[in-house]
Amino acid sequence: EAGVTQFPSHSVIEKGQTVTLRCDPISGHDNLYWYRRVMGKEIKFLLHFVKESKQDESGMPNNRFLAERTGGTYSTLKVQPAELEDSGVYFCASSQGMGAEPLHFGNGTRLTVT
Amino acid sequence: QKEVEQDPGPLSVPEGAIVSLNCTYSNSAFQYFMWYRQYSRKGPELLMYTYSSGNKEDGRFTAQVDKSSKYISLFIRDSQPSDSATYLCAMSAGSGGYNKLIFGAGTRLAVHP
Numbered sequence: 374e375a376g377v378t379q380f381p382s383h384s385v386i387e388k389g390q391t392v393t394l395r396c397d398p399i400s401g402h403d404n405l406y407w408y409r410r411v412m413g414k415e416i417k418f419l420l421h422f423v424k425e426s427k428q429d430e431s432g433m434p435n436n437r438f439l440a441e442r443t444g445g446t447y448s449t450l451k452v453q454p455a456e457l458e459d460s461g462v463y464f465c466a467s468s469q470g471m472g473a474e475p476l477h478f479g480n481g482t483r484l485t486v487t
Numbered sequence: 488q489k490e491v492e493q494d495p496g497p498l499s500v501p502e503g504a505i506v507s508l509n510c511t512y513s514n515s516a517f518q519y520f521m522w523y524r525q526y527s528r529k530g531p532e533l534l535m536y537t538y539s540s541g542n543k544e545d546g547r548f549t550a551q552v553d554k555s556s557k558y559i560s561l562f563i564r565d566s567q568p569s570d571s572a573t574y575l576c577a578m579s580a581g582s583g584g585y586n587k588l589i590f591g592a593g594t595r596l597a598v599h600p
Binding site for chain 1: 489491519521523528529530531532533536575577586587588589590591592593
């Protein structure tokens with residue numbers, strides 16, 4: 374069984390540019406999550422999809438971040454325009470059921486904004 | 488004050504040692520407790536998970552939860568160089584199950600031959 378897959382593994386962009394991160398969850402997992410770790414900080418929750426619906430987006434830092442999950446399959450996280458403080462590692466995770474199973478994480482996308 | 492406190496280490500032990508990793512937390516609503524292992528440039532890999540208090544054992548790993556003290560532990564027996572990684576504790580409140588995790592900072596462990 375393939376795990377959670379994230380693309381790209383690393384992205385370097387300039388301040389003000391746009392970047393789109395992609396996540397493919399484990400097949401059959403209705404729950405999809407985005408987390409991120411910025412320099413020197415803990416991994417923090419961004420948002421949670423159940424199928425194509427946003428269940429909880431309380432962790433999204435501001436309106437420069439837009440997450441979508443078309444058709445309840447893969448998800449994208451767009452940052453527009455990127456700022457220096459957006460640099461960090463963005464993790465995607467997925468799980469089955471409604472909170473009854475723990476999360477399985479992808480290897481993350483390392484975003485560097487210069 | 489952080490909701491979850493975890494000593495970042497680094498922790499260096501010889502091969503074969505028993506390793507004890509710990510986290511404390513302040514939110515009494517936490518019911519679900521997890522330990523993840525993260526190798527360099529990889530994502531967190533689920534090691535152990537428990538609901539509420541008690542112990543859980545899986546091979547060389549034992550997870551303990553003491554809700555009265557708001558303290559969780561992960562023990563690694565017969566540690567191996569391949570156990571060298573960052574260990575993250577994570578927890579969540581009851582109503583959301585495992586959904587919205589609060590992570591500790593992670594403890595870097597180095598097991599030397």
